[in-house]
Amino acid sequence: MLLFTTKIVGWKFQSLKPLLSYYKNTYCLARALSVNVNVVEVENGLASIVGSKYVATSHAICEQHSHDESYHRHLLPSIVVWPQSVGEVSEVAKLCTAHKMPMIPFGTGTGMEGGVAPMGPSVSINLTKLNEITDLHLDDFDVKAQPGVTRKQLNYDLRSTGLWFPVDPGSDASLCGMAATGASGTNAVRYGTMKQNVLNLQVVLADGTILHTAGEKRRCKKSSAGYNLTELFIGSEGTLGFITSATLRLHGQPEMTKSAVCSFPTIMDAVNTAMQILQCSIPIARIELLDETSIKAVNNYSHLTHPEMPHLFLEFHGSAASTGEQVDQTAEIAGLNSGSEFKWAETQEEHNHLWQARHDLWYAVKAFKPGSTAISTDACVPVSALAEAISHSAALLDESGLIGGILGHVGDGNYHCFVIVEDDQAKLVESLTKAIGKKAIELGGTCTGEHGIGIGKRPLLKEEVGEKTLKLMKAIKCSFDPLGLMNPGKVFS
Numbered sequence: 265m266l267l268f269t270t271k272i273v274g275w276k277f278q279s280l281k282p283l284l285s286y287y288k289n290t291y292c293l294a295r296a297l298s299v300n301v302n303v304v305e306v307e308n309g310l311a312s313i314v315g316s317k318y319v320a321t322s323h324a325i326c327e328q329h330s331h332d333e334s335y336h337r338h339l340l341p342s343i344v345v346w347p348q349s350v351g352e353v354s355e356v357a358k359l360c361t362a363h364k365m366p367m368i369p370f371g372t373g374t375g376m377e378g379g380v381a382p383m384g385p386s387v388s389i390n391l392t393k394l395n396e397i398t399d400l401h402l403d404d405f406d407v408k409a410q411p412g413v414t415r416k417q418l419n420y421d422l423r424s425t426g427l428w429f430p431v432d433p434g435s436d437a438s439l440c441g442m443a444a445t446g447a448s449g450t451n452a453v454r455y456g457t458m459k460q461n462v463l464n465l466q467v468v469l470a471d472g473t474i475l476h477t478a479g480e481k482r483r484c485k486k487s488s489a490g491y492n493l494t495e496l497f498i499g500s501e502g503t504l505g506f507i508t509s510a511t512l513r514l515h516g517q518p519e520m521t522k523s524a525v526c527s528f529p530t531i532m533d534a535v536n537t538a539m540q541i542l543q544c545s546i547p548i549a550r551i552e553l554l555d556e557t558s559i560k561a562v563n564n565y566s567h568l569t570h571p572e573m574p575h576l577f578l579e580f581h582g583s584a585a586s587t588g589e590q591v592d593q594t595a596e597i598a599g600l601n602s603g604s605e606f607k608w609a610e611t612q613e614e615h616n617h618l619w620q621a622r623h624d625l626w627y628a629v630k631a632f633k634p635g636s637t638a639i640s641t642d643a644c645v646p647v648s649a650l651a652e653a654i655s656h657s658a659a660l661l662d663e664s665g666l667i668g669g670i671l672g673h674v675g676d677g678n679y680h681c682f683v684i685v686e687d688d689q690a691k692l693v694e695s696l697t698k699a700i701g702k703k704a705i706e707l708g709g710t711c712t713g714e715h716g717i718g719i720g721k722r723p724l725l726k727e728e729v730g731e732k733t734l735k736l737m738k739a740i741k742c743s744f745d746p747l748g749l750m751n752p753g754k755v756f757s
């Protein structure tokens with residue numbers, strides 16, 4: 265039986281039905297505590313997920329928690345909950361386990377592989393109310409951040425300390441979500457990805473157990489103590505447990521930062537330049553490839569006037585002497601590959617605009633055809649194989665006749681091929697993305713450098729790691745989550 269108070273008349277509770285039918289024989293009382301917060305009480309276990317604490321579910325909220333920034337669309341979550349403390353995350357996990365209810369951790373929903381999309385009745389657990397930054401150690405360059413803290417928020421808080429956290433996906437994602445997807449971005453060539461920048465994680469397992477992957481209070485730069493459970497959680501995409509805090513490695517803000525762009529007659533000239541810069545061990549901070557189509561997109565979207573040619577966006581960090589040396593060597597290599605003179609970002613404003621435009625490239629691509637769907641691949645290969653991988657992707661894109669282009673964090677051998685998709689082109693896109701992933705694997709690379717496996721790349725994971733390794737991964741998952749309740753249907757089929 266359902267009882268609603270008049271205050272919540274008008275809310276669409278049909279999204280609760282899968283949950284309620286799941287809890288057969290439960291008696292539900294929904295009551296509104298205020299106009300904005302509606303609390304659902306469910307006897308028989310879920311009763312503890314009540315009070316003003318957790319549940320505020322409307323159709324719109326469920327819709328918002330049913331997808332990320334990718335094209336993956338499946339079901340709505342049965343219910344969305346907002347725990348306010350680590351203890352409450354543990355309580356919710358225990359309840360879900362008691363009722364065999366699948367759980368999906370939700371960060372900021374900026375993922376690119378459908379990681380937060382429910383594939384059956386599930387509770388979406390939004391972790392953003394846990395948003396403290398604590399344990400800042402200025403002498404040791406480390407800090408702890410909870411799941412509600414985003415990368416921009418952390419750097420804003422650190423601005424006067426002389427330290428910063430460099431991992432920067434284009435979105436302002438949650439740092440714990442970035443750990444969950446193994447994220448990187450434009451600075452990884454110099455500072456590494458989340459894998460190199462997380463020292464410890466507090467996690468809550470499906471049965472509610474709270475633990476630290478490296479042991480409580482550990483924040484050392486290295487350790488040989490047992491298995492590396494921290495790395496195991498990085499890139500686990502919510503399938504092993506909830507990350508409720510991340511101890512992060514910080515870096516000194518560079519004494520000097522110089523940014524420039526350089527255009528090339530062909531994409532291969534730009535790629536060869538990137539490869540040679542790395543092979544000369546120039547400690548470049550950012551080296552981003554944008555093909556002609558990407559440049560058109562940033563010009564339109566971010567009101568820039570770059571010539572419509574392939575470009576490298578470059579950044580150098582260091583002292584005046586060392587940046588000068590890096591710039592001279594890089595300019596020489598670019599010149600040997602027919603690169604243009606460098607066009608420098610002269611002011612802080614120009615610098616910010618340049619990199620904001622790069623970070624907004626995904627939105628710039630989507631703006632090509634408003635309302636249409638955009639899809640991005642995420643291949644990563646050894647740097648020596650980059651030219652072959654990119655020319656293969658470019659040829660496939662050409663043959664397909666699809667609107668698309670190539671961009672990438674080429675310093676890591678990581679690139680994205682994006683396409684704009686019409687309804688009737690799904691098959692074409694599927695075969696293109698599969699072929700790009702397969703080629704990367706054939707070249708000793710991976711089908712995902714930074715976005716994760718999510719839903720769409722599950723078959724490619726098998727191809728990449730092999731049957732035996734995949735079996736071992738599944739066994740590891742099973743030892744953390746024996747009932748298979750953590751984000752089912754992601755990473756593994």
Ligand SMILES: Cc1cc2c(cc1C)N(C[C@H](O)[C@H](O)[C@H](O)COP(=O)(O)OP(=O)(O)OC[C@H]1O[C@@H](n3cnc4c(N)ncnc43)[C@H](O)[C@@H]1O)c1[nH]c(=O)[nH]c(=O)c1N2
Pocket residue numbers: 332333368369370371372373374375376378379380391411432433434435437438439440441442443444445446447448449450501502503505506507508623624625626627714715751754
């Ligand atoms: C414009 C733009 C540009 C970029 C990107 C996105 C967009 C919109 N991304 C992708 C995205 O920002 C990246 O995957 C983030 O790490 C996702 O973090 P969210 O907090 O949004 O995770 P989101 O909420 O989307 O969840 C992603 C996955 O992690 C899990 N998860 C989230 N929080 C968790 C937690 N606390 N504990 C356990 N599991 C959790 C979820 O269950 C899901 O499976 C990206 N990425 C990148 O690496 N490099 C890039 O260059 C870019 N660029």
Ligand SMILES: CC(C)C(=O)C(=O)O
Pocket residue numbers: 376434622623625626640680
């Ligand atoms: C394609 C988008 C999502 C990205 O990863 C990037 O801009 O680097």
Ligand SMILES: [Mn+2]
Pocket residue numbers: 449673680714
């Ligand atoms: Mn990227």
